[in-house]
Amino acid sequence: MYRSVTNRRSFIKKMAMLSAMTAAASMFPGIVFASEQEKNIPEDANLDWKKGPCRFCGVGCGILVGTENGKAVAVKGDPQSSVNKGLLCVKGYHQIMCIQSKDRLTHALVKRNGRYVKTPLSEALDIVADKMKSTIDTHGKDAVAMYTSGQSTIPEGYVASKFMKGAIGTNNLDCNARLCMASAVAGFLTTFGADEPMGCYEDIDHADYFVTWGNNMAEMHPVLFSRMLEQKGTRGAKIIDFATRTTRSSTASDKSILFEPQTDLAVANAICYEIIKNNWVNTSFVEKHCNFSKGITNMGYGLEDNYTFADKPEPIDFEAYKEFLKDYSPEKVSKYSKVSVKDIKYLAAIYGDPNKKVVSYWCMGMNQHTRGTWINNLVYNIHLLTGKISQPGNGPFSLTGQPSACGTAREVGTFTHKLPKGVVTNEKNRRLAAKIWKVPYERIPSKPTYHATEMFRAVDRGDIKFIWTQATNPLVSLPKTSRYRPGMQKDSCFVVVSDVFPTPTSDVADVILPAAWHIEKSGLYGNSERRTQHWDKMVEAPGEATEDAWMFIEVARRMGYGDLFPYSKENHVEEIYNEYRQFHEGPKHGMAPLEVLKKESGVIWPYVKGKSTQWRFNSTYDPACSNGEDFHFYGKPDGKAVIWQRPFEEAPEKPDQEYPFWLNTGRVVEHWHTGSMTRRIPVLHQAMPHAYVEFHPEDAKSYGIRNGDQVKVSSKRGSCVLPASINERGLPTKGQVFVPFFDENMLINDVTLDAFCPISKEPDYKKCAVKVEKV
Amino acid sequence: MPIKSYLAHAITGKKTELMHALKSMEQCEVVPAENQDVLALVTDTANEQEDELLKEKIEAIESLKLLSLVSGFNAPQK
Numbered sequence: 008m009y010r011s012v013t014n015r016r017s018f019i020k021k022m023a024m025l026s027a028m029t030a031a032a033s034m035f036p037g038i039v040f041a042s043e044q045e046k047n048i049p050e051d052a053n054l055d056w057k058k059g060p061c062r063f064c065g066v067g068c069g070i071l072v073g074t075e076n077g078k079a080v081a082v083k084g085d086p087q088s089s090v091n092k093g094l095l096c097v098k099g100y101h102q103i104m105c106i107q108s109k110d111r112l113t114h115a116l117v118k119r120n121g122r123y124v125k126t127p128l129s130e131a132l133d134i135v136a137d138k139m140k141s142t143i144d145t146h147g148k149d150a151v152a153m154y155t156s157g158q159s160t161i162p163e164g165y166v167a168s169k170f171m172k173g174a175i176g177t178n179n180l181d182c183n184a185r186l187c188m189a190s191a192v193a194g195f196l197t198t199f200g201a202d203e204p205m206g207c208y209e210d211i212d213h214a215d216y217f218v219t220w221g222n223n224m225a226e227m228h229p230v231l232f233s234r235m236l237e238q239k240g241t242r243g244a245k246i247i248d249f250a251t252r253t254t255r256s257s258t259a260s261d262k263s264i265l266f267e268p269q270t271d272l273a274v275a276n277a278i279c280y281e282i283i284k285n286n287w288v289n290t291s292f293v294e295k296h297c298n299f300s301k302g303i304t305n306m307g308y309g310l311e312d313n314y315t316f317a318d319k320p321e322p323i324d325f326e327a328y329k330e331f332l333k334d335y336s337p338e339k340v341s342k343y344s345k346v347s348v349k350d351i352k353y354l355a356a357i358y359g360d361p362n363k364k365v366v367s368y369w370c371m372g373m374n375q376h377t378r379g380t381w382i383n384n385l386v387y388n389i390h391l392l393t394g395k396i397s398q399p400g401n402g403p404f405s406l407t408g409q410p411s412a413c414g415t416a417r418e419v420g421t422f423t424h425k426l427p428k429g430v431v432t433n434e435k436n437r438r439l440a441a442k443i444w445k446v447p448y449e450r451i452p453s454k455p456t457y458h459a460t461e462m463f464r465a466v467d468r469g470d471i472k473f474i475w476t477q478a479t480n481p482l483v484s485l486p487k488t489s490r491y492r493p494g495m496q497k498d499s500c501f502v503v504v505s506d507v508f509p510t511p512t513s514d515v516a517d518v519i520l521p522a523a524w525h526i527e528k529s530g531l532y533g534n535s536e537r538r539t540q541h542w543d544k545m546v547e548a549p550g551e552a553t554e555d556a557w558m559f560i561e562v563a564r565r566m567g568y569g570d571l572f573p574y575s576k577e578n579h580v581e582e583i584y585n586e587y588r589q590f591h592e593g594p595k596h597g598m599a600p601l602e603v604l605k606k607e608s609g610v611i612w613p614y615v616k617g618k619s620t621q622w623r624f625n626s627t628y629d630p631a632c633s634n635g636e637d638f639h640f641y642g643k644p645d646g647k648a649v650i651w652q653r654p655f656e657e658a659p660e661k662p663d664q665e666y667p668f669w670l671n672t673g674r675v676v677e678h679w680h681t682g683s684m685t686r687r688i689p690v691l692h693q694a695m696p697h698a699y700v701e702f703h704p705e706d707a708k709s710y711g712i713r714n715g716d717q718v719k720v721s722s723k724r725g726s727c728v729l730p731a732s733i734n735e736r737g738l739p740t741k742g743q744v745f746v747p748f749f750d751e752n753m754l755i756n757d758v759t760l761d762a763f764c765p766i767s768k769e770p771d772y773k774k775c776a777v778k779v780e781k782v
Numbered sequence: 783m784p785i786k787s788y789l790a791h792a793i794t795g796k797k798t799e800l801m802h803a804l805k806s807m808e809q810c811e812v813v814p815a816e817n818q819d820v821l822a823l824v825t826d827t828a829n830e831q832e833d834e835l836l837k838e839k840i841e842a843i844e845s846l847k848l849l850s851l852v853s854g855f856n857a858p859q860k
């Protein structure tokens with residue numbers, strides 16, 4: 008793990024000052040500290056500035072990286088990028104510092120007799136290819152698996168999909184976006200039949216209200232939050248924070264409303280109840296553009312291995328929906344949601360006011376939820392009932408966590424059920440993939456296999472005998488790592504890990520492959536607002552560190568699939584992107600040509616006739632609308648969106664006498680996910696050196712716990728010891744504790760539950776029951 | 783040996799006063815924003831006790847509206 012380069016206090020102080028100034032920059036857009044932030048750049052420096060996207064979150068800020076003599080020496084915000092207009096957050100400013108970390112993986116390591124031995128990359132790739140091939144020969148193609156990332160580039164995701172599904176012929180490909188975005192995808196597909204938000208970040212400049220649903224944007228999407236604060240200051244736009252914990256976002260908002268975990272389902276229904284009761288329904292919009300449906304309830308929680316579920320949608324009418332909502336009057340819901348009747352009515356009135364434009368934002372709070380698809384559907388219901396959708400300043404907007412959760416995981420489709428266009432269960436989609444990939448159509452299996460949680464269960468059971476992970480750290484990020492770590496350590500599975508730094512996941516690998524970091528290769532990412540961003544390689548990777556895409560290609564060639572991967576080392580990014588673009592041709596998803604992406608600081612798809620489509624499904628902006636109406640939800644065969652009847656159901660595990668607290672987990676502004684990169688950046692590590700467990704002050708008092716006391720947090724699955732934090736970064740509600748998951752030395756996911764949404768298969772990291780003891 | 787950084791928000795129009803008050807404290811380093819009533823503040827103290835005392839002193843400054851901790855997480859590293 009990271010060791011400080013120097014212990015000099017002056018260095019630490021300088022870092023602390025920088026950290027304060029960058030924090031200020033995310034709270035006060037355009038704040039100037041006498042150019043302190045650029046002080047590090049020598050005045051006579053002759054830097055070559057190259058554009059690219061930030062590596063550290065789904066906002067997708069444009070960065071300019073200053074290079075000198077082949078080294079990256081500075082980062083600044085790209086003023087040309089409409090995402091951030093030159094602003095960056097604390098992670099963004101310091102991102103390049105990690106690549107100089109001393110423990111960088113620069114050469115392949117192969118485990119021999121229990122020790123890692125430095126091995127030439129080509130030899131390590133021979134071993135990987137041989138092992139993959141012999142596993143398939145002995146145990147069948149479904150005995151090998153690949154687990155990739157929302158941080159993989161578009162070409163990397165594309166080659167992974169082509170390799171696994173087109174060349175080998177297995178759907179054993181899933182990615183870590185299953186852990187963060189799958190419920191958003193399932194929500195979009197069930198309601199609209201088309202993935203990804205209809206609006207764009209420009210909505211911020213038009214909305215009167217921002218309602219954030221369980222979303223601490225000040226820390227997780229800081230640059231967008233600063234854009235919202237700017238609108239609050241200049242236009243009087245209002246921010247309403249609806250959450251289970253008081254955070255930096257809550258304190259900067261106009262109003263903070265707290266709810267009991269899991270009851271967001273009920274409150275969303277109560278808002279719809281009020282909208283109907285007060286005649287705030289946009290009747291002509293609903294009649295023209297919406298259907299009503301219900302699905303199976305009491306679906307379970309996926310806690311058992313090999314759990315399967317398929318929803319059975321049934322059409323209903325508006326009257327039946329209205330009848331269903333009778334259980335969700337504000338008075339009834341208030342009793343168990345702990346949201347006052349007044350506040351429920353207040354929220355409903357915001358959405359119901361025809362003269363106010365409203366954007367709803369959410370991310371992990373709604374997605375990491377055992378009813379994640381449902382809560383996504385329910386927020387769409389609110390916008391559909393009021394017709395506040397697909398217009399500047401009006402719309403539901405699901406934000407992503409990773410820089411290319413949209414571009415790679417969702418659009419390329421590195422999920423078991425997905426193809427670059429459509430899904431494996433659809434014959435037409437399989438035929439298109441087979442044609443572009445030039446493989447026999449029969450080779451692409453029509454049934455999905457393992458989603459993330461089930462993939463690691465299969466490793467533990469011994470069903471998967473070879474797994475290759477890239478740009479991800481599942482042994483810190485999976486739920487219930489107390490099961491999956493010993494599972495990965497078993498001799499029954501050969502583990503290959505490609506990464507930039509050693510992690511707890513690479514600690515269990517049989518082969519470790521050294522990966523190039525994002526600015527050390529060319530690539531493309533796709534952010535939350537459907538913006539595709541290209542960058543050129545800026546610096547050389549150290550040692551034998553290589554692009555993941557190229558390592559896949561090398562292994563595929565060694566396994567005899569060379570004819571399917573005819574790309575050149577120098578131009579493979581361009582060649583792969585041009586092949587991939589064919590999947591999305593047409594006005595519904597057309598991607599910009601590479602020449603355009605090279606020039607622009609990102610381009611939003613659908614890109615039609617040289618123009619981005621900023622608001623999909625609205626005929627004023629979207630050339631794909633073809634029904635002659637003002638709106639066209641063309642993702643569905645009849646062009647109508649679906650208002651879903653979805654009830655409130657309890658969480659699978661709730662606090663009880665033995666385990667009296669809710670455990671909520673999440674992130675902090677300083678660290679990117681499992682911290683493998685940001686903990687190697689001195690300023691970020693100093694700012695947030697380790698994880699902690701947050702308490703409500705009254706709970707802390709009743710347990711005699713003070714700030715900094717070591718506390719053991721335990722569930723039925725495992726435990727974790729962390730220092731207590733009271734009234735510092737965030738404030739959980741009484742009866743709840745919060746722990747960030749970035750710290751590999753305090754593995755809170757040993758404690759979490761691997762229950763997931765039966766439709767999206769995304770785990771719930773926000774709710775399980777724990778006890779606490781001072782140690 | 784805590785080193786902490788804060789954003790010190792001044793009462794409107796009192797940024798200069800706040801800056802002088804903070805600069806007069808030996809353990810404080812301050813960089814004022816040019817276009818907002820906010821200062822970036824770093825404190826450097828010998829131990830937790832001194833740190834708490836200093837924080838109390840800072841919080842008593844009249845021109846200070848709000849002191850928010852940015853880095854230097856309060857728990858001791860064990």
Ligand code: SF4
Binds near residue numbers: 061064091094229
């Ligand atoms: S908000 Fe996200 S994309 Fe923007 S600079 Fe920060 S980490 Fe990077």
